Amino acid sequence: MTARAARTTPADIGEGDALPAPAVPLPTVEEPQRLAPADARELSKLFFERLAVLDEGTAEYAYVRNTLIEMNLSLVRFVARRFRSRGESAEDVLQVGTIGLIKAIDRYDVYRDVEFTTLAIPYIRGEIRRFFRDATWSVHVPRRLQELRIDLARAFEELEARGNHDPSAQQLAHYLGLAEEEVREGLLASNGYDADSIDRPLQTGGARQTGLVADLVGADDPALDLAEHVQALKPHLARLDARQRTLLRMRFGAEMTQAEIGNALGLSQMYVSRLLSRTFATLRKGLLAES
Template sequence: MSAQTDAGQKVVPANASSRWAGRVAAVLVGFDLFSAAARLIRSRDGGPGRPRWLPAGPRNRSGPEVNVPMATEDRRAGDPETQEAFRRLVELPEGAERERVRQEIIHAWLPMAHRLASRFRDRGETLEDLRQIAAVGLVSAVDRFDPDRSHSFVPFAVPTITGEIRRHFRDRMWSVHVPRRVQNLRNVVRVATAELGAEGTASLARLAEHTGLTEDEVRQGSEALHGFNALSLDAETSAGTGGALGEFLGASDGAFDLVLDREAAKPGLLSLAEREKRALYLRFFEGKTQSAIAAELGVSQMHVSRLIAGSCRRIRENALDEPDPRQNTPPSAR
């Protein structure tokens, strides 16, 4: 413990000073041992005093210059065998040998395509399908690459493969087909919504002002934001309503009941004369009176009444009569 003198100064006991001196000495000894070990395992070509684990490179301005290779995106980017294979692929004519070289190049670059496909995982598509799509892009890149124009295959292949994957998401992953124009509006609205997120929920007018679009275009893009994935009809509705979503959508169409009636009346309508068809059309489709129909057809009103009544009776009888099965039997089977 320390004590204070009359002047208020703190006095440290001698045993405490000894302990601190011992700790400092131990640290210094450890540093000397570390330096000695570093000198023992120094690299022969790394310059004097340079440990082996340090990367090769220029040690100081006065030392010898050492070329440090730059890291590339793929270890085959500068591989001369790959470049030579591409040259052979261009020079070889169509045949088994050219196809063999092409397959070797594709298999050599397939790991890179799989790595690019992994960047798009967890977006609604399985990794196996993404790898298949990336392989399609790789095949396209191999077939289009010209070794005389570019020394490295990577700068040409990466945009081609990623473009193929993005094209798949754009054209194949939508649950409902959406026109390209609406997809572009969706992207613009999505970015604008994120940029204006600090202001809270942006209105249509605010989004239109920010993007330069009309409010109708903003509305279309906003609706497309929720159209990428479809909601199942078996999905549960919000709490309190109960039941599946499909139970609250749609209704019985009354026109379904008319389908059989129309099909049953069709043969009888086709068997009528042109004047009878015209009279029925004017009466039931245009809603004209019998007097107006008589004036148009050039007959009396009584005659129009008999035409309509007789035509309806024959259509009804034809619809209610059971068809003779022999009428539908092919002549060869009779």
């Protein structure tokens, strides 16, 4: 028996909402990126309503989604302006911010009483901040140590200007008025600011050997993470009702689209989307409560 043969009848999953009215043609948007913010906000509501009832992977779905991205790029430019003094390429920041915008569009629920900008701006800002964090430091260190690195760099410059070309941790601590142990911790953390390439040749005792440093570096096994996530989800999946488990089996076990699930169960794609969103929210809430 195939995965699609075991179908649930509409009686198994009730639907309280009426089917959506026939779609009306969307207005033509000649230059989405040039829209005034107020116009973009109003048009976005119409396009989000259409996106919610379209099948993923269709040409119209792609058009509506891409138009939403273009209409709301002004949000990316607005957020990116706050990061102009960071020294990174403005184009790179805009590209990263656009990723945040796309994530917000894909996660936005037009049927909730929430403005899209309320969701989009934190997503864009978070993506840009993550970019600066990852692009600036090779490893993650606490913010206080990141700030201490700047103070240490200035102290080095000042002491070198006074003729001390190799100041000790004790001298740096005295200059900054800090504990020597704290300065040593800051010096150690500063090693994470830059990293050597793992593609460089191996060297031992000054002699170059065959092979690369990367050959000695292990890699995470994605299967281990997957197994951990599955184990964490098991008790929460067991608490779901039969309707929710059926939807998850069809969506992820049988890999059916929301439209296919709706056809199998006699439901609208929009209602299937709502049911899945509620199920995901229940699972997410349970997982977060454990962390």
